[in-house]
Amino acid sequence: MAGSHHLQQEVPRLQQKLFFVFIFAVVCASLYFFLSGFCDSSLMDTAKYLRQTSKLLPLTQLFQRKNATVEKTVTDFGLSTSSLIRSPGVPGAHIDNVGKDWAATRRLPQAIIIGVKKGGTRALLEFLRLHPDIRALGSEPHFFDRHYSRGLNWYRSMMPRALEGQVVLEKTPRYFVTAESPGRIHTMSKEVKLIVVVRDPVTRAISDYTQIVSKTPGVPTFETLTFRNGTESELEVDTLWSPISIGLYALHLERWLAYFPLEQIHFVHGERLVSDPAGEVGRVQEFLGLQKIITDKHFYFNKTKGFPCLKKPEGSSKPHCLGQTKGRPHANIHPQVIHRLHQFYQPHNLRFYQMTGQDFGW
Numbered sequence: 097m098a099g100s101h102h103l104q105q106e107v108p109r110l111q112q113k114l115f116f117v118f119i120f121a122v123v124c125a126s127l128y129f130f131l132s133g134f135c136d137s138s139l140m141d142t143a144k145y146l147r148q149t150s151k152l153l154p155l156t157q158l159f160q161r162k163n164a165t166v167e168k169t170v171t172d173f174g175l176s177t178s179s180l181i182r183s184p185g186v187p188g189a190h191i192d193n194v195g196k197d198w199a200a201t202r203r204l205p206q207a208i209i210i211g212v213k214k215g216g217t218r219a220l221l222e223f224l225r226l227h228p229d230i231r232a233l234g235s236e237p238h239f240f241d242r243h244y245s246r247g248l249n250w251y252r253s254m255m256p257r258a259l260e261g262q263v264v265l266e267k268t269p270r271y272f273v274t275a276e277s278p279g280r281i282h283t284m285s286k287e288v289k290l291i292v293v294v295r296d297p298v299t300r301a302i303s304d305y306t307q308i309v310s311k312t313p314g315v316p317t318f319e320t321l322t323f324r325n326g327t328e329s330e331l332e333v334d335t336l337w338s339p340i341s342i343g344l345y346a347l348h349l350e351r352w353l354a355y356f357p358l359e360q361i362h363f364v365h366g367e368r369l370v371s372d373p374a375g376e377v378g379r380v381q382e383f384l385g386l387q388k389i390i391t392d393k394h395f396y397f398n399k400t401k402g403f404p405c406l407k408k409p410e411g412s413s414k415p416h417c418l419g420q421t422k423g424r425p426h427a428n429i430h431p432q433v434i435h436r437l438h439q440f441y442q443p444h445n446l447r448f449y450q451m452t453g454q455d456f457g458w
C-alpha cells in the first residue's frame with residue numbers, strides 16, 4: 097500500500113523533471129543554432145528582400161535556389177573551383193556572390209551588342225551566356241530604336257536579375273544603324289561598353305536577303321534590289337536598300353564615335369567567330385574585364401551544321417547548335433554580282449579599317 101502511494105507521488109515529479117530537461121534541451125539547441133550563424137544576416141536580408149519584392153517563395157525553394165547558378169556553371173563546363181581564382185582587376189563575381197542569388201537586382205546594361213544584323217550576334221550572345229559573370233537578356237528589347245518612349249524604368253525591368261559585379265548584357269543589332277541610338281545610349285551611360293560583330297558586308301547582305309526571302313516569298317531577286325533601276329549594266333548600287341546600307345560600316349560608326357571613344361567599342365570579327373569562336377569570345381571577355389572562363393573546351397565543330405556549337409550550353413547538359421535560321425544556306429547569287437558588290441564596298445571597308453585600326457580582310 098505504502099509502495100503504491102510512494103509511486104503515485106513519484107510519477108508527477110518525474111514528469112516535471114522530464115519537462116525541465118526537455119525545455120533545457122530546446123533552449124540549448126536554439127542557442128547553438130543562433131551562435132553558429134544559422135540566423136545570420138543573409139536570412140534576415142532574405143526576409144527583407146522577399147518583403148520588398150512580394151515574392152512569397154517557400155523557404156525550401158529559396159534555399160534550393162541559393163548556390164544553383166554558380167554550382168551549375170562550375171559543374172556543367174567541367175570547371176573546378178580552383179580554376180575560378182580571381183585575377184587582379186576582374187570582378188570575379190561568381191566567387192564573391194556564391195550563395196547570394198536572392199540579392200540579385202535588375203540593372204541597366206553595362207554592355208550592349210549593338211550590331212550588326214546578320215553578323216553573328218546571336219552566336220556571340222549565346223556563347224557569352226556561359227560566363228558566370230554575365231547576365232544576358234535572351235530577346236532583343238529594341239529599346240533605343242523602337243521603344244524609347246517607354247522610358248528607362250521599362251528598359252530596366254526587361255533586364256535579367258544580376259548580382260553585384262556581374263555584367264548585364266543585351267543585344268539589339270538594329271541599334272548600330274539607328275541614328276538616334278548613340279545619343280540615347282550615351283544619355284543612359286557614358287561608360288557602357290559597346291560590342292559590334294562585323295562580317296563581310298557582301299555576305300552579310302546576302303544573308304539579310306536570304307532572311308527576307310524566307311519571310312516574304314516572291315520578293316524580287318537580289319540583283320534587282322541591289323542595282324538601281326534593276327539593271328546590272330548600270331552597276332549603280334542602291335544604297336537605300338537596307339541589306340546594302342547596313343554594310344556601310346564606316347558611315348554608321350562615325351555616328352557612334354561622335355559620342356563614344358573608340359576604346360569603348362569592341363569589334364568582333366564575324367568570320368573568325370565561326371573559325372575560332374574561343375579566340376573571339378576570349379577577346380570579348382577581356383574587353384569586358386572578365387576572367388577568361390569560356391575557352392576552346394566549350395565548343396565543338398558540328399560537321400552537319402558547318403558551324404561551331406556548344407558542348408553544354410547554359411541550363412542544359414546536351415550539346416547545342418543555334419537554330420535553323422542561323423547558318424542557313426544562302427540564296428544563289430551570280431559571281432559577277434558578288435564581284436561588283438565587293439568593288440562597291442572596298443573604299444567603305446578601307447575607311448572602316450582606318451577608323452578602327454583593324455584590317456578585317458574583306
Ligand SMILES: Nc1ncnc2c1ncn2[C@@H]1O[C@H](COP(=O)(O)OS(=O)(=O)O)[C@@H](OP(=O)(O)O)[C@H]1O
Nearest residue numbers: 213214215216217218219303403404418422423424
Ligand atoms: N556558331 C554559329 N552557328 C550559327 N550561325 C553562326 C554561328 N556563328 C556565326 N553565325 C552566323 O550568324 C549569322 C546570323 O547572325 P545574327 O545572329 O547576328 O542574325 S540576326 O541579326 O540576329 O538575325 C548566321 O548567318 P547565316 O549564315 O547567313 O545564316 C551565321 O553565319
